[in-house]
Amino acid sequence: MDAAVLPEPGTPVFTSFDEPAAGPGQVVVDVRVAGVNPVDVATAAGAFVTRPPFPSVAGREGVGTVEGRRVYFNGCVAPFGAMAQRTVVPADSLLDVPEQLEDGLAVAMGIAGLAAWLPLQWRARLQPGETVLVLGASGVLGQIAVQAAKVLGAGRVVAAARDAGSLQRLADLGADATVDLSGEPSVAELAERIRTAADGGVDVTIDPVWGVPALAAMGAARRGMRHVQIGHSAAASAELAAGGFRESMVDLLGYTTRHVPRDVVAAGWVELTGHAAAGRIAVEVERAPLADVARVWQRQVASAHRKLVLVP
Structure with missing residues (x-):
């Protein structure tokens, strides 16, 4: 064959x-x-x-x-x-x-969609009205996460990407604000950009990049923010400062679909593909x-x- x-x-x-x-x-x-x-x-x-x-x-x-x-x-x-x-x-x-x-x-x-949907719905337990930050949003996973957050009731969705040409596309997909990750901004500079775009702070972050963007996201956290870590396309490591991380009471949650219970994956698939079939x-x-x-x-x-x- x-x-x-x-x-x-x-x-x-x-x-x-x-x-x-x-x-x-x-x-x-x-x-x-x-x-x-x-x-x-x-x-x-x-x-x-x-x-x-x-x-x-x-x-x-x-x-x-x-x-x-x-x-x-x-x-x-x-x-x-x-x-x-x-x-x-x-x-x-x-x-x-x-x-x-x-x-x-x-x-x-499948791989991309479930890795966007389940971190929001099952791992972070996104609540209606919360603010979601999607890092690396120009990729397929990120594009789906922006739309999924809206479907799940997010009050505000911020899409962040290095590819400036993709930012308008992300706005068209439903992002309320975008953040340009290109260049080499400091963690503090990027955190301020994210905080401004989030209109005060972030409740849930979907993070397939790690590195400086992840640290900046935690610097823009509302108290109790859930940071779901699903990949490391920007860097394999990041040095967390204990004070800010602890003060914001950030929950750092690891995620990989292969360790999600089978019944959760199956239910997520039905919901996600239903929304895709309906054009949402x-x-x-x-x-x-x-x-x-x-x-x-x-x-x-x-x-x-x-x-x-x-x-x-």
Whole structure:
């Protein structure tokens, strides 16, 4: 079958791969679209918590069919992956895709979407009227988080990004204010910008970047702010000053979807995809044939700011 294969760590190549066969508790999925994500790039480079065997097929998530049932899947049985005509996944991991939801947008609601929705709804327990700050908001996860915060009842949403060209797009998606993270502002300078944009302070932060932006967000916290840490694209470490952190009584909450209870993920998927199917949450989707995987891979490395999907 056609597949995007990793012969070694790095960029996958379009070639042929063995047909998958389902073992006990597994099913073969006919892939309709496969998502391309930062986690795929990290995994392929051997820089993620789990490392693939080589050779193997790249990709974790996609939408496909199993005996006529259209499903979303995340997590394939090695050495198979999502970026192929067919893959094999645990049978109990499948999630049904709403009839009205297009394949590409459904994939966008998976890794990126759930990592935006569940930190707000389940981890931070966002309350109606609260102010939400989304760091790294120009990415797919951030764009979804801005819209999800509105859907969940946030009173004010602040979108912060390094890509100044994306700020107007974020306002169009519902952000009440934006903050430019470009340049090298100090923590104090950036905290003041965030505080002003938040009209006084932040109740919940969604943070896929860490580093200086995270410290600034905590510097702009209202007392009891929940800071949900989901990634470190800006820096792997940040030096917290105990006084301000303690005085604001900030709750620093780690998050990764793979440790969320299965029933919580399933319920979140139904809610999130329902809003997407109704047009309340949208992301620009860029489709490309599987044969173009090398080019699309580099688009992801360069931060495309849209959902990239491959079509076998």
